[in-house]
Amino acid sequence: MLPFPPADELRRRVPRLLGGLVLFGVGIALMVRADLGLGPWDVLHQGLAERFDLAIGTVTILVGLVVLLLWVPIRERPGIGTVANVLVIGLVVDATLALVDAPEAMWQRVAFLVLGVYAFGPGSGFYIGAGLGPGPRDGLMTGLARRGRSVRVVRTGIELTALAIGAILGGSVGVGTVLFAVTVGPNVHWHLDRMTLPDPRLRREIDAAGSLEGY
Secondary structure, rough: OOOOOHHHHHHHHHHHHHHHHHHHHHHHHHHHHHOOOOOHHHHHHHHHHOOOOOOOOHHHHHHHHHHOHHHHHOOOOOOOOHHHHHHHHHHHHHHHHHOOOOOOOHHHHHHHHHHHHHHHHHHHHHHHOOOOOOOOOHHHHHHHHHHOOOOHHHHHHHHHHHHHHHHHOOOOOOOHHHHHHHHHHHHHHHHHHHOOOHHHHHHHHHHHHOOOOOO
């Protein structure tokens, strides 16, 4: 486990961490309601949810736990943010889906999609910028990358695998999937540059996460 920051740092960073995770969860839920395609991991989550008749947020939590177990052989160390990521995003997804109905008009669906995709940028800025540990999926990617592959190659391979399996299981693939893939990198980079709390100890984590979605 990553060492706990001092109490004053926790008071400064935890609200940003939780705010970022809430934005992630709301963004995913809006994309689900838009029904125009999801990001790669969420295609997998939705496919598994439909196959096993579970809520997509519940599946998000379960997949996060499984991915976290894969950290053991690659010797990644979780932090407070890692544990919070596993629990909070899934809970927020299910809560938001319970409160927000699916829109009927196409312009409303497109608006939901655009807002959902955009939420990953500030969500990453708050969450990754808080520097309290990577998400389970990001930690898996950076941990594998340290074994000799570039982060970009590892990320692409893992996300294409998640996308393919999710599509086979019935997850939603569409224009939203393409929009997410094209915009998530610049969106995350822009917000990370402006929202990361200054702390030189976090530089490696921020640099690694800059090419990921922070999830």
